[in-house]
Amino acid sequence: MVERVRVTDLAAFAHQDVPFEQLVHALQPARSLARHPLFQVMIVLQNNAVASLDLPGVVARPVDGEGGAAKFDLGFNFVERTGPDGGPVGIELTVEYSADLFDESTVRRIGERLVRLLTAGTADPAMPLGRLDILGDGEREQLLTGWNDTGRTLELPAAVEEGPESETIAGLFAAQVARTPDALALVAGDTRLTYAELEARSAALAGLLAARGVGRGDVVAVAVPRSADLTVALLAAIRAGAAYLPIELDYPAERVAHMLADAAPAVVVTTSGALGALPVGAAANLVVLDGPGTREEAEAALGTAVLPGPLPDSPAYVIYTSGSTGLPKGVVVPHRGIVNRLLWMQDAYRIGPDDRVLQKTPSGFDVSVWEFFWPLVTGAVQVVAEPGGHRDPAYLARLIQDAGVTTTHFVPSMLEVFLAEPQAARCTGLRRVLCSGEALPTGLRERFRALLPAGLHNLYGPTEASVDVTAWDCAEESAAAVVPIGRPVWNTRTYVLDAALAPAPVGSGGELYLGGVQLAHGYLGRAGLTAERFVADPYGPPGSRLYRTGDLARITAAGVLEYLGRTDDQVKIRGRRVELGEIEHALTRHPLVGSAVVTARTTPSGVTLAAYVTSAGPGRAPDPAALRDHLTGVLPDHMVPVHYTLIDAVPVTPNGKVDRKALPEPELLERAPGRAPRDGTETALCEIFAELLGHPTVSIDDNFFELGGHSLLATRLISMVRDRLGAGMSVVSIFEAPTVAALALRLADADAAGPLSRLLPLRSGGTGAPVFCVHPLGGLSWPYAGLAEHLPADVGLYGLQSAGIGDDEPLPATVEEMAADYVARIRTVQARGPYRLLGWSLGGRVAHAMAGLLEAAGQEVELLALLDAYPRTEPEPAASFSEEDFLRGILAAIGMDADELGGPVEFGRVMAAMRASGKELAGLTEEQLRRLQRVMANSFRVEAGSVTGRCRAGAVMFAATVDPAGEPGDWLQHIEGDLEIHSVAAAHNDLMRPAPLAGIGAVLAKKLARTAPVDRA
Structure with a gap:
């Protein structure tokens, strides 16, 4: 017996006339009302037989519904037709569609494919469904060969010597040197090299590498x-015949060690300043570019x-990418592929001697390959951004303007923040901007x-296919929410294939496979993985391969x-x-940790990673903060991840796979209680941090x-x-002062004593003993703030600044005072x-004197670092130290030459240039600047008149090798x-x-890796 439902609340009928789709929308606000709420097809x-309805006093007749509104997104109506004798003669199909979602040509293709599917299925009922062919006449040929008709014989420029090497980067560069030996090839800060100088x-x-x-x-x-x-x-x-392996110096030492052990380079080329970033014993065969005797050895070997x-x-380069097996894998790319890529690029975009290409991408990211070599094989100029500059849109905008850059690259997420930079609108000299690495939103x-006014171009390609394999000119219109990745490049x-490697019909999704000359050799030393990702090409020439990208795509x-x-689970x-x-x-x-699952989440602040363990x-529950510190030591x-959540067990689906949908909402790291904001600036910064980073609250001690x-x-x-807040700052400021408290100091009124305080917290907090940095001759310790991003997170950083600013x-009259x-x-x-x-210049001598005083008081000095002191x-x-000497020093600090002032070097002009620079000194008033001049003049007197004593501690000395000022x-x-x-290749x-x-x-x-205890009592 079925029990009837009694309605006891008449209010349930209050909204019975509300359309059902509105009810669904109320329950699911994010759902579009453009689609049917229950199902789409x-x-x-x-x-x-013919429907009949016989009721007393009622006459019913069929009404043709043609021309009415579609009730669903797609409707397939199959009607059996009978002959005069009443026997079946066939099935008639009518397709009804929503014109808001489909156009007629698309629906017609769907109908035609359905007819082919039914025809093939009835002709051979035993054929598996996935093997039934639904492509029409000519469609298969168009998918496989028509749109892949990209064959092109490379037209190589006249080379110095004809031969196989002319089809390599080395050959292309040599040919360009022969054509324009005296033309400018490279600009990097103050360094300018012609093609002949770069060649030499x-x-x-x-020659040294060969030796x-x-x-x-x-x-290498x-x-x-x-x-x-x-x-x-x-x-x-490359000229020595080797493949280069780029090592990014900010990678964790363990990752660098793995790459060096895995690739087993014959030689490691580095500099004295970068030696510290290499693991101990990384390579027995080191070439230190600025090391003693290196230049002489190179000249002798030449x-x-x-x-x-x-x-x-031959392999041109080996670039390591993230690996699903737990270790990064090296992709080996031959010259043939990257040369095809560079020559196609030159044909498509045409740069020449009046073009300047910005090289800002880290060398471990394959986009850097064309930034390095495209300008050098076409006669253009490579403009090198300073290390870390790729992260700072304000710096990039200035560099693009000052250096006359015409061509640059952005990943879409960086392009978005670049366009938000006020100075970006002034980069009108740009002629072309290339995007890749992420989907480009319309x-x-x-x-x-x-x-x-520059042209914008969207490119696509994995490291395994010589950087990029498709391109799209954004001047072409597209109605899609994401800009198309375009069409294949030369050769x-x-x-787009289904699971059986059959071509997916036009408009249907499938996995994107790549073929042709640009494919990498494979993964260095990983034959099994290479065979898994580089498969036989069933549609190409005999012996050809395809690369499985793992990307989903469709062809229009x-x-x-x-x-x-x-x-798969790969993310960008x-x-x-x-x-x-x-x-x-x-x-x-x-x-x-027993087991772990990591997910990617899209938030208003971008893609973030969440870890579940x-x-x-x-x-034995792991501490989330300890997990983060553990990962920081082994991963870029x-x-x-940002989030760390402890779970009892990893949820799985019935077939035993990880059920990521069943994971709970990720938890934020528990943070030690911090101080509440103390003024309006800190309150506003706490609110901004919380809003931007998705935290309910933020203290002034929290690190961005x-x-x-x-x-x-x-x-x-x-x-x-x-x-x-109406205040300006640079990206560097945030790296230097990443807490609300420290950042608030940077934003303090120019008249306030905060940034000029005698003991300036550059990074407060931490459980380890802090590093105290003594100012150089200038009296300010601001330059030391850049150390914060290189030192362990638990080490505080303080700057000592001169009296009188x-x-x-x-x-003070002496170093001892x-x-x-x-x-x-x-x-x-x-x-x-x-x-x-730690001390730089005069600061080094002061730090040495401080060590002696502390030892005399019975204290231990664990570190005494002397920076070219x-x-x-x-x-x-x-x-002598004149006002003009001082003002020229200020100009040098903001990166200007005196001849750029447009007049004599005087206080007013220098003040205006300083404020326009946006550099840290721009916040000083004229009174503070004149005090700074007084301090510097005193520093010169103190430095010259004081004699250095002695202390028991040892010391680590960083000696500048450009115009050295003394003997370390x-x-x-x-x-004692x-x-x-340590030699540092700098002035x-x-x-x-x-x-x-x-x-x-x-x-x-x-x-400083081993934390020393600190007594702050």
């Missing part, structure tokens, strides 16, 4: 910061070395076109490819490929990057601070040792411990620039 089979430097280094045993097919690792030397080293490796040079099928394309083939009726997503974060399995493997290496056993920062921030979000933070207090003052100040932060001291054994007269060994007479000397005044600072920071980070 209706199939009806009319196989009964790379030839000398190639060290490098030959055709070898691998290049661990050099972005600079002219980096380009020289890459060219030299005349005797035999350079076999590469062949078209809205972003429109914002670009509204702001800049490449693209197929015009033969244009549209990207639809992924078939800021343009970089990330295999979630690699992160999961890294997590399970922690002794307290189970405990390795009862009572873009692969470190530890909360999940990264360089792209930092640019959004700048914009929000500018909009809400924030007010008119008396100035300075040292006594600064010792008293640091002991207000750290009552007892061990102490860590030298002892003085007898007093000397102070060097002189310190042995003034210390050991002296450790004295450039030590705090990103590249030298990264090398110094890497050395210091290793020394």
Whole structure:
């Protein structure tokens, strides 16, 4: 018996006339009302006789519904037709569709394919459904060959010598050198090299590599910061016949060690400043570009070395990408593929001597390959961005304008923040901007076109296919929400295939496969993985291969490819490929983790990673903060999850696979209680941090990057601070002062004492003993803030600044007087040792004197770091220091030459230039600037008149090798411990620039890795 339902609440009828789709929308607000709420496709089979309805007093007759509104997105109406004798004669099919969602041609194709499917199925009922062919006459040929008709004979430029090498990067470069030897080839800061000079430097280094045993097919690792030397080293490796392996210096040491062990390079090329970023014993065969005797060895080898040079099928480079098995894998790309890519690019976009191409992409990201070599094989100029500059849109906008850059690349997420930079609109000299690495939203394309007159081009391709294999000119209109990835380039083939490797019909989704000349050889030393991803091509020439991209795509009726997503767990974060399995493997290496699952989440702040872990056993729950620290030591920062959630067990589907949909909402890291905001600026910053990073609350001690921030979000933070507080700052400021408290100091009123305080917290907090940095001759410790991103997260950083900048207090007369003052100040932060001291220039001598005073008080000095500082054994007269000397120093600090002022070097002009620069000094008032001049003049007198004493501690010395100011060994007479000397390939005044600072920071980070206890009582 069926029980009837009694309605006891008449209010249930109050909205009975509301359309059902509105009810569904109320329950599912995110659901579009453009589609039917229950289902999208209706199939009806009319196989009964003529319908009849006999009721007293009622007459019923059929009404033709043609011309009415479609009730569903698609409706398939099958009607059996009978003959005169009443027997069946066939089935008539009518397709009804919503004109808002489909056009007639699409529906007609669907209907035709359905007819072919039914016809083939009835002809051979035993045929598996997946093998029934639904492609029409000519459609298969168009999919397989018509739109893949990309064959092109490469027209190589006239080479110095005809032969196989002319079809390599080395050959293309040699041909260009022969055509334009005296033309400008490269600009990197103050370095300018012609093609002949670049050829000579790379030839000398190639000769040295050959003399060290490098030959055709070898691998040469290049661990050099972005600079002219980096380009020289890459060219030299290639000219020696080897493949270059780029080593990014900010990668964790364990990752770098794996890459070097896996690739087994014949030689590692590096610099003295970058040596600290390499693992101990990384390579027995090192070439240190700025090391003693390297230049002489290269010049000697140039005349005797035999350079076999590469062949078209020789590997050109090896780039490591994220690996699903837990370790990164090296992709081996031959010259033949990248040369095809470069020559197609030149034919498509045409650059020449009046073009300047920006090289800003890190060398470990394959987009950098064409940034390095496209300009150098076409006669254009390569403009090199400073290390770290790719993260700062304000810097990039200035560089594009100042250097006359005409061509550059952005991943879409970076393009978005670049367009938000006010100075971007001034980059009207850009002629072409290329995008790749992520899907390009149509809205972003429109914002670009509204702001800049340059052409925008969307490219697509994996590292395994020589950077890019398809291209789309964004001047062509497309109604899709994501800009198409376009059509295949020269000598490449693209197929959208189903699971049986059959071509997917036009408009249908499938996995994208790539074929043609640009395919990589495979994965270095990974034959099994190579065979899995590079499969036989059933449609190409005998012996040809296809690369399985794992990307979903479809082909439009015009033969244009549209990207639809992924078939696996791979994601792109800021343009970089990330295999979630690699992160999961890294997590399970922690002794307290049993199993791990990592997911990618799209949030308003971008794609973020969430980790879920189970405990390795009862009572062994891992601490989320410890997991993050563990991953930071083995993975690049873009692969470190933001969220960490402890779960009892990993949920699985009935077939045993991980059920990611059943995972709970990720948890934010628990943070130690922090201080509440103390004023309006800190309150606003806390609100901005919380809104941008998705946290309910933020304290003034919370670190932007530890909360999940990264360089792209930092640019959004700048914009929000500018909009809400009316204050400007740089991306570097956030790296230097990543907490609300520290950032608020940076934003303080120019008249306030915050940034000019005598003891400036550059990064407060931490459980380890902090590093105290003594100012150089200028009196300010701001330049040391850049050390923060290189030192361990638990190490605080403080700057000691000179008296007399924030007010008119008396100035010290001797180094000893300075040292006594600064010792008293640091002991207000750290009552007892061990102490860590660092000083640059005059600051080094002061730090040495502080060490002596602390030791006399019974305290231990654990670290004494001297940055190009030298002892003085007898007093000397102070060097002259005029107002013009001071103002020229200010111009140098903001990166200007005196002849750019448009007039004499005087206070007013320099003040205006300083404020327009946007650099840190721009916030100083004229009164503060004049105080700074007074302080510097006093520093020159103090430095000259004080004699260096002696301390018991040892010291680590960083000596600038460009125009050295002294002999590092002189310190042995003034210390009792050991002296450790590191050469830095830079001038004295450039030590705090990103590249030298990264090398110094890497050395210091290793020394500070073992946390020393700190007593802040």
